[in-house]
Amino acid sequence: MNQIVIEKTNQVxxxxxxxxxxxxxxxxxxxxxxxxxxxxxxxxxxxxxWHSALIFSAKGDKIAIxxxxxxxxxxxxxxxxxxxxxxxxxxxxxxxxxxxxxxQQIAVNYSDNDSMADGLSHGMYRNLMGLLEGTPFTNRIVSxxxxxxxxxxxxxxxxxxRIQRAITSTLEIYEEAFTQLxxxxxxxxxASIFHASVENQKLGYAWPKNNNPAVNTGxxxxxxxxxxxxxxxxxxxxxxxxxxxxxxxxxADIQRMVYFLKEGETEAPIPVMNGFExxxxxIQRAFSIIKxxxxxxxxxxxxxxxxxxxxxxxxxxxxGHQVGRLAHDGGTLLGPAWERYGKTPYLLVEEGQVxxxxxxxxxxxxxxxxxxxxxxxxxxxxxxxxxxxxxxxxK
Amino acid sequence: MNQIVIEKTNQVxxxxxxxxxxxxxxxxxxxxxxxxxxxxxxxxxxxxxWHSALIFSAKGDKIAIxxxxxxxxxxxxxxxxxxxxxxxxxxxxxxxxxxxxxxQQIAVNYSDNDSMADGLSHGMYRNLMGLLEGTPFTNRIVSxxxxxxxxxxxxxxxxxxRIQRAITSTLEIYEEAFTQLxxxxxxxxxASIFHASVENQKLGYAWPKNNNPAVNTGxxxxxxxxxxxxxxxxxxxxxxxxxxxxxxxxxADIQRMVYFLKEGETEAPIPVMNGFExxxxxIQRAFSIIKxxxxxxxxxxxxxxxxxxxxxxxxxxxxGHQVGRLAHDGGTLLGPAWERYGKTPYLLVEEGQVxxxxxxxxxxxxxxxxxxxxxxxxxxxxxxxxxxxxxxxxK
Numbered sequence: 136m137n138q139i140v141i142e143k144t145n146q147v148x149x150x151x152x153x154x155x156x157x158x159x160x161x162x163x164x165x166x167x168x169x170x171x172x173x174x175x176x177x178x179x180x181x182x183x184x185w186h187s188a189l190i191f192s193a194k195g196d197k198i199a200i201x202x203x204x205x206x207x208x209x210x211x212x213x214x215x216x217x218x219x220x221x222x223x224x225x226x227x228x229x230x231x232x233x234x235x236x237x238x239q240q241i242a243v244n245y246s247d248n249d250s251m252a253d254g255l256s257h258g259m260y261r262n263l264m265g266l267l268e269g270t271p272f273t274n275r276i277v278s279x280x281x282x283x284x285x286x287x288x289x290x291x292x293x294x295x296x297r298i299q300r301a302i303t304s305t306l307e308i309y310e311e312a313f314t315q316l317x318x319x320x321x322x323x324x325x326a327s328i329f330h331a332s333v334e335n336q337k338l339g340y341a342w343p344k345n346n347n348p349a350v351n352t353g354x355x356x357x358x359x360x361x362x363x364x365x366x367x368x369x370x371x372x373x374x375x376x377x378x379x380x381x382x383x384x385x386x387a388d389i390q391r392m393v394y395f396l397k398e399g400e401t402e403a404p405i406p407v408m409n410g411f412e413x414x415x416x417x418i419q420r421a422f423s424i425i426k427x428x429x430x431x432x433x434x435x436x437x438x439x440x441x442x443x444x445x446x447x448x449x450x451x452x453x454x455g456h457q458v459g460r461l462a463h464d465g466g467t468l469l470g471p472a473w474e475r476y477g478k479t480p481y482l483l484v485e486e487g488q489v490x491x492x493x494x495x496x497x498x499x500x501x502x503x504x505x506x507x508x509x510x511x512x513x514x515x516x517x518x519x520x521x522x523x524x525x526x527x528x529x530k
Numbered sequence: 531m532n533q534i535v536i537e538k539t540n541q542v543x544x545x546x547x548x549x550x551x552x553x554x555x556x557x558x559x560x561x562x563x564x565x566x567x568x569x570x571x572x573x574x575x576x577x578x579x580w581h582s583a584l585i586f587s588a589k590g591d592k593i594a595i596x597x598x599x600x601x602x603x604x605x606x607x608x609x610x611x612x613x614x615x616x617x618x619x620x621x622x623x624x625x626x627x628x629x630x631x632x633x634q635q636i637a638v639n640y641s642d643n644d645s646m647a648d649g650l651s652h653g654m655y656r657n658l659m660g661l662l663e664g665t666p667f668t669n670r671i672v673s674x675x676x677x678x679x680x681x682x683x684x685x686x687x688x689x690x691x692r693i694q695r696a697i698t699s700t701l702e703i704y705e706e707a708f709t710q711l712x713x714x715x716x717x718x719x720x721a722s723i724f725h726a727s728v729e730n731q732k733l734g735y736a737w738p739k740n741n742n743p744a745v746n747t748g749x750x751x752x753x754x755x756x757x758x759x760x761x762x763x764x765x766x767x768x769x770x771x772x773x774x775x776x777x778x779x780x781x782a783d784i785q786r787m788v789y790f791l792k793e794g795e796t797e798a799p800i801p802v803m804n805g806f807e808x809x810x811x812x813i814q815r816a817f818s819i820i821k822x823x824x825x826x827x828x829x830x831x832x833x834x835x836x837x838x839x840x841x842x843x844x845x846x847x848x849x850g851h852q853v854g855r856l857a858h859d860g861g862t863l864l865g866p867a868w869e870r871y872g873k874t875p876y877l878l879v880e881e882g883q884v885x886x887x888x889x890x891x892x893x894x895x896x897x898x899x900x901x902x903x904x905x906x907x908x909x910x911x912x913x914x915x916x917x918x919x920x921x922x923x924x925k
Binding site for chain 2: 164165167168169170171172180181182184185186202203204205206207208211222224225226245246247248249250252253254255256257258259260261262265342343345346357358359361362382404451452462463465473474475477
């Protein structure tokens with residue numbers, strides 16, 4: 136029994152009803168090849184080899200149809216009231232269950248916009264349509280994206296506790312690393328301090344190690360999803376970090392800023408201060424607006440305007456994304472109306488979702504300023520999951 | 531630079547030509563959500579966040595179109611001659627490259643049968659068709675399954691070395707664990723001996739830890755992809771193991787057999803010996819037949835017939851699968867013509883592929899007998915990658 140799977144599968148019936156869907160079908164095979172991202176929420180980490188169907192109905196049915204050799208494992212998940220084992224062909228059992236339930240909508244895991252709800256491969260979609268051929272069900276297939284978005288987004292008690300632990304560990308590693316930073320270290324050396332802590336504590340990485348942490352020192356460091364370089368920290372550099380651990384399968388994703396004083400400086404120069412204050416203000420602005428029912432694009436626009444109103448070019452990415460099992464956990468995005476984000480910025484913020492807030496800007500001659508805080512949406516607003524950075528760390 | 535990615539991408543042009551394909555397009559986003567299984571071979575582990583296109587042409591072009599923030603990472607992969615960065619919309623760059631190359635076939639990563647070649651999600655397929663709308667390319671989309679099957683299957687020198695290392699580690703852990711086995715231990719306790727070795731040596735699991743190793747003691751243990759149970763080893767039990775480590779991203783997958791003598795026994799009883807010898811013989815039969823050009827189904831039929839000719843029921847799974855980055859590495863399957871295997875048993879064996887041979891049978895009253903050996907296909911036959919088990923281990 137996996138506590139998270141029990142909590143998450145117990146959310147499904149209510150969400151199906153709220154979304155007006157009769158049935159949700161997760162159809163997978165060979166999960167070792169690349170897993171439907173919803174599977175850890177509704178099946179755990181056991182893996183499924185043969186064509187397998189996990190079925191939830193709005194009436195409360197929870198059915199797993201799996202290859203004979205995996206039936207025992209499916210029963211041990213503890214979330215399915217009815218486990219059906221088959222030997223050669225899933226079709227008879229699958230059609231039998233569908234005929235019994237006769238759903239008017241069969242929601243399956245594809246989404247044009249939300250990669251977390253897009254775990255059905257195109258080949259498996261073709262397989263499913265082949266299995267259903269000649270039945271009325273072929274015309275009842277719809278996207279499960281709204282269901283999955285709600286299910287992933289609405290964090291259960293255990294999920295919030297795990298995210299909190301990941302945030303705590305991330306901030307502790309930051310604090311320890313900051314005591315060791317020195318002029319003359321390369322970005323790569325700095326990253327290795329973080330890596331040593333992650334590995335000593337047997338934690339995981341919230342995104343791949345090669346750019347976790349991202350470390351950007353000074354004005355010439357390429358900013359984005361890049362690996363740290365051989366560039367050295369110099370006096371007068373802004374140093375930007377983007378770092379997060381994965382702990383017990385849940386992630387943190389936090390950016391922090393340090394400024395290295397030049398000889399004779401006792402505080403950061405005015406352009407650096409202005410840039411930093413602008414980002415702090417942009418985060419506070421987004422935080423003050425976010426609440427259930429607000430579309431993501433409005434939160435993005437509010438933070439983005441703080442940066443552009445202060446005269447900086449707009450940042451080329453979204454203000455915030457959800458955090459959970461993955462650093463980028465899909466669903467509603469606090470983002471602008473750009474093609475690459477599809478419709479996710481138009482989706483609504485819901486209670487229980489965890490978001491990053493992460494505006495950024497470049498201070499010419501000094502480097503990049505980016506902060507990233509993690510917040511949880513409450514019934515009428517939001518709370519920071521850890522104290523935000525509001526003053527520049529000086530070294 | 532990732533040596534495996536360099537070796538694998540260097541195989542692509544020749545395979546495209548051999549398969550009569552002008553162009554191969556891998557189209558992905560948000561790989562942290564669930565990765566196209568071909569990506570580690572052609573891009574490494576850096577991850578891609580926004581809509582990204584990796585293009586190989588039969589003329590030898592190697593092009594990556596990625597979000598601006600990931601362009602530096604894409605260049606550092608070292609496999610792409612041309613890296614194109616975009617900000618908001620991949621469409622202009624993607625259509626531009628396709629128009630320049632004007633391919634008559636665009637192979638994309640979907641497959642009805644081979645999950646390793648089925649990394650394109652249904653939502654991303656819909657996105658791609660939307661991007662190509664109004665161009666002649668919508669009618670030139672074909673499956674890349676034969677290309678990917680050849681690419682994954684034909685192991686390079688570095689890949690074979692890594693598989694060999696994983697096999698060596700797997701067998702060493704078996705040997706050490708076998709010294710500790712005792713009557714009265716539970717399957718769960720036995721599995722924990724293996725887990726301790728894997729974790730002390732900082733190795734990975736070739737498939738999920740919850741059933742790696744699988745441990746089946748005696749006639750009442752549920753056999754298949756099940757987690758070990760509280761059943762205890764007793765005298766007169768056959769104990770079956772299915773275990774494999776992942777080392778440097780490559781897997782081993784090996785089954786071994788132990789028999790616990792009853793008081794007074796000096797060898798295994800006749801039914802146990804007969805069952806064991808039948809499985810050894812079935813493996814030898816498959817091994818003697820496998821060579822390039824033979825369909826997988828013929829190898830399966832040969833081994834399967836040894837078991838059924840000896841009077842045992844046929845095993846309800848394939849005789850063998852490919853091994854590589856994954857324990858179940860897709861492509862040609864040494865399997866029977868069952869719906870759940872699709873067309874994979876009809877595909878041909880090729881030189882350089884690594885397969886398991888793993889027939890099995892139940893000896894009533896004693897337990898399950900299954901052995902699994904790992905072999906590599908040579909130009910005119912095959913070689914065992916480690917000495918096969920040919921006599922029952924007695925305890």
